[in-house]
Amino acid sequence: MDIGLAQWQFLLALLTGALLLFVVMWIAWHRVAERREAERRIAAARVRSGHVPLEIPTVRAGLHRSGDSVPDTLPGWFIQGKGEHSIVDEQPRIRVRYVDPHGRKAECTMQVEHLDLQKRLLTGRGELPGDTHRIPLHMITGARVAESGQRFNIDTWVDAVRVARRRRGQI
Template sequence: MNIGLAQWHFFAVLSTGGLILLALMWFAWHRVIGRREAERRIAAARVRSGHVPLEIPTVRGRLDDLGETPPDTLPEWFIQGKGEHAIVDEQPRIRIRYLDPHGKKAECTIQVDHLDVQKKIITGHSELPGDIHRLPLHAITGARIADSGQRFNIDLWVDAVRVARRRRGQA
């Protein structure tokens, strides 16, 4: 195996090019991850400040129910009392995927009865009589709104419920 200088040069250029390509891919990948993480943190901060994003289950309700007075910058139909705002639904009907206590994947549709923010547990019932589910939030792997099938983030929903309860003085 007699390798000449030209072949060594070719292998050196090829390996250097490969290393540069790997470095560029690593840089781009970490930038994308950083951007996604920043977007996630911004969305969580918005929810904690009271913003209700579209992917969180909501109900329509009047501002009077919350004990707030509507600002005078609202459109006329809001001022006349016909308007409603999106309020976080604390008892949505959701389809969840979770890991049961044995570590097996399971799926069910439940009507949430109670969200314990301190213990981080969702309690709900399904359509079968006596079928009550009590699930820790860390066991839930995915959730969708049962009626529309729209995916939503459980963690953001829990933060939104926490903010809504704090605003009502229930925290």
Template sequence: MGFGLDLFDNAQLRLASGLLLLLALGGWGWRWIATQRSARRRIAAARVRAGHLPNEIPTMRGGLGGTQNGAAPDTLPEWFIQTKGGHAVVDERPRVHLRYRDPQGHKAECTLQIEQVDLRRRFIVGHGDLPGQTRVVPLHAIQSARMAATGQRFNVDFWFDAVKVARRRRGDS
């Protein structure tokens, strides 16, 4: 009779140790995936701060002579120059659809034509579809952003960094 209980206790012990091992491997895998994603995000942010324009940042075509203050345009590397002679330039005034939290903490949603980007205080100012509908949205309150025309998602923080780099290159800081 004692022999049967010993086998039962050993089976429970093996099952518990197997579950513990499985949990430990799952936690290690979860942490590894999180660090990989974080590293990819940091690398992408560093590339944007270095002047690279990924596809999700709204851009417009800019020629070599049509820049402000006669400065060189904020461009991608020379290998990206298109056959039309234009460069991809950060669009500082895109039309976007935002989901954000208003100052009272409620969810809000609007489509804005961005008029001003304040780099120091980290907010955007834009007007909506109705006359006199001006909104000031801090960057930390924005939960998601999409291009109004295409519906393509874009990262507001990357766009903000790209605007900062573009202004620094033009000398507008």
């Protein structure tokens, strides 16, 4: 079993090509990751500056929020110009996946009643009478809007609620 010079050269060229391909893929992957991170940071900064993205549930209201507003599901409220503004819905109905205090995965559909920004705690009532949930935000693994099933980013929503409360002078 003699390996000739031509076979060594072939193996060396193959190894060099594989290494070069690995380096090129690694550089491309890092550039894509950096671009995604930059887009995420820009979106978070826009939310902190007051921009309300379309994936966050909103309500129609004047400058001071009234409790009887209906959820705004159409972006047409921006165009109709009725003297009302679209503000963040602080009490959406969402389906939440979380880890309970015993370490088990759980899921519930809840109407949010209160978001405590200092304690980072979400309080709401479930579908059954007397079914109350108090979920720490760090235990939430995923959320969706209950009616549409659209993904719901809890962190973006919390930032938007914080900005809305600051603008109303509640923080």
